[in-house]
Amino acid sequence: DAGVIQSPRHEVTEMGQEVTLRCKPISGHNSLFWYRQTMMRGLELLIYFNNNVPIDDSGMPEDRFSAKMPNASFSTLKIQPSEPRDSAVYFCASSFSRPEAFFGQGTRLTVV
Amino acid sequence: AQSVTQLDSQVPVFEEAPVELRCNYSSSVSVYLFWYVQYPNQGLQLLLKYLSGSTLVKGINGFEAEFNKSQTSFHLRKPSVHISDTAEYFCAVSGSGNTPLVFGKGTRLSVIA
Numbered sequence: 001d002a003g004v005i006q007s008p009r010h011e012v013t014e015m016g017q018e019v020t021l022r023c024k025p026i027s028g029h030n031s032l033f034w035y036r037q038t039m040m041r042g043l044e045l046l047i048y049f050n051n052n053v054p055i056d057d058s059g060m061p062e063d064r065f066s067a068k069m070p071n072a073s074f075s076t077l078k079i080q081p082s083e084p085r086d087s088a089v090y091f092c093a094s095s096f097s098r099p100e101a102f103f104g105q106g107t108r109l110t111v112v
Numbered sequence: 113a114q115s116v117t118q119l120d121s122q123v124p125v126f127e128e129a130p131v132e133l134r135c136n137y138s139s140s141v142s143v144y145l146f147w148y149v150q151y152p153n154q155g156l157q158l159l160l161k162y163l164s165g166s167t168l169v170k171g172i173n174g175f176e177a178e179f180n181k182s183q184t185s186f187h188l189r190k191p192s193v194h195i196s197d198t199a200e201y202f203c204a205v206s207g208s209g210n211t212p213l214v215f216g217k218g219t220r221l222s223v224i225a
Contacts, residue, residue: 004155031210033213042215042216042217042218043215043218045212045213048212056212091156093213095210097210099144099146099163099206099211099213100146100158100161100213101212101213102158103155103156103157105155106154106155
């Protein structure tokens with residue numbers, strides 16, 4: 001089992017640019033979660049999907065953030081335009097009808 | 113709404129000493145409780161979980177936790193720590209399957225040789 005796969009692992013971009021983070025959940029899992037980790041705010045839920053349908057996006061900080069899950073094996077988190085305060089580690093996690101979730105290695109985003 | 117409070121942001125402890133990392137939760141419904149560990153530049157790894165049954169749960173790497181409903185606590189313990197246990201530990205709560213985990217702020221465990 002390859003686990004949850006995120007790409008890229010590191011991303012450095014200039015303010016104003018579009019950033020796309022990618023996630024491949026564990027095969028067979030039906031829930032997918034996007035979290036953001038910062039020193040100040042800890043781990044925050046941004047959005048989650050059940051069966052590819054967005055259920056709760058109330059954690060998405062602004063309209064600059066959007067997430068999609070076109071099929072059961074792929075999801076993206078897009079930031080357009082990016083700002084320095086978006087710098088953080090973004091985690092994707094997946095689960096299958098169980099409360100525990102399995103996390104990817106994360107994408108460290110730096111916006112300069 | 114659910115919330116988790118980890119009472120200590122940093123815990124230094126000498127190698128081979130016991131350690132307890134404290135976690136309290138708030139929830140209006142039945143809960144599932146978890147501890148995750150994060151090593152530097154890594155994702156979160158499930159350490160142990162309480163879903164139902166015995167209130168004492170054992171996890172990987174010699175860790176255990178006890179669910180105390182009356183005190184709304186789920187403290188993590190290890191009788192003898194190793195240098196390799198140095199990491200960030202997160203307590204989390206969930207109300208049911210397929211709902212998101214709510215995390216505490218984390219406790220940084222530093223094991224001193």
